[in-house]
Amino acid sequence: MKTTASPKAPLPVPSDDHLTKRSRRARTEPMSVLPLGDGLYEVESASDHTYLVDLEGGRCTCPDHVFRKARCKHIRRVAIEITEGRTPPPGEVAVDCHDCGETLFVDEDESEPFYCGTHEIYPGDTVVDRETGDRLTVVDVSERRADAVEIGATDTTVADYETNADYDADVPVVGAVYPHARVARRGVVPSSLQVYVFPRTRLERETRVRRD
Numbered sequence: 001m002k003t004t005a006s007p008k009a010p011l012p013v014p015s016d017d018h019l020t021k022r023s024r025r026a027r028t029e030p031m032s033v034l035p036l037g038d039g040l041y042e043v044e045s046a047s048d049h050t051y052l053v054d055l056e057g058g059r060c061t062c063p064d065h066v067f068r069k070a071r072c073k074h075i076r077r078v079a080i081e082i083t084e085g086r087t088p089p090p091g092e093v094a095v096d097c098h099d100c101g102e103t104l105f106v107d108e109d110e111s112e113p114f115y116c117g118t119h120e121i122y123p124g125d126t127v128v129d130r131e132t133g134d135r136l137t138v139v140d141v142s143e144r145r146a147d148a149v150e151i152g153a154t155d156t157t158v159a160d161y162e163t164n165a166d167y168d169a170d171v172p173v174v175g176a177v178y179p180h181a182r183v184a185r186r187g188v189v190p191s192s193l194q195v196y197v198f199p200r201t202r203l204e205r206e207t208r209v210r211r212d
C-alpha cells in the first residue's frame with residue numbers, strides 16, 4: 001500500500017498563542033512527516049536529517065530527545081499534524097480515493113478500493129455503469145469479492161464475466177437494479193426486480209445534479 005509524506009512546509013502559527021520555543025519550532029520549521037505504520041513516523045527536518053518518532057512511546061531518535069529527554073520538535077510536529085488532519089493517527093494510513101484521488105485516512109488493515117465521502121456508495125444511490133453509461137440504483141454493497149461470487153445461472157464468477165475483464169478481480173461486488181424500478185414510484189411495485197451484480201470499480205456514484 002502506498003503511503004505519502006505530508007508536504008515539507010511550515011505550519012501556520014496561532015497568533016495569540018504563547019508557544020514555547022520547541023512548540024514554535026515544531027510549527028515554523030519546514031518538516032515532512034511520513035507515517036510508517038505501527039505508530040512510527042519518519043520526520044524529515046529542515047536540515048534534511050531524518051528522525052524516527054514513536055508517537056505513543058513519546059520517543060524520537062534526535063539528539064534533543066536522546067540526550068536531553070525532551071519532548072522534541074519532531075514529536076510535537078507529528079502530534080500537531082495528526083490533530084490538524086495532515087497525517088494519519090497511529091493505526092491508520094493515508095490513501096487516495098479510487099475515483100477522485102482525494103486523500104483519506106483508513107485503518108491500516110483495510111483493502112482497496114478506497115472511496116471518499118462523495119464516491120462511497122450505499123443502497124439507494126444512483127450509479128453509472130462505466131462500460132455502458134447506464135444508470136442503476138444500488139441495492140446491496142457486499143463484502144464478497146468479484147472472484148468469489150458466481151453469476152446466477154452461469155458458472156462464471158463476476159470477475160470472469162467477459163465485460164468485467166477490465167476490472168480488478170479482488171474488489172467487492174455491488175448489486176444494482178435498472179431504473180425501470182421507477183414504476184415503483186408511481187405506486188406500482190414490480191413483482192420481481194432483476195438484480196445485476198458488478199465489480200465495485202465498474203460503477204461510479206452519480207454525483208452531478210439531475211434535472212428531471
Ligand SMILES: [Zn+2]
Pocket residue numbers: 051060061062063064065072073074075
Ligand atoms: Zn526529535
Ligand SMILES: [Zn+2]
Pocket residue numbers: 097098099100101102115116117118119
Ligand atoms: Zn472521491
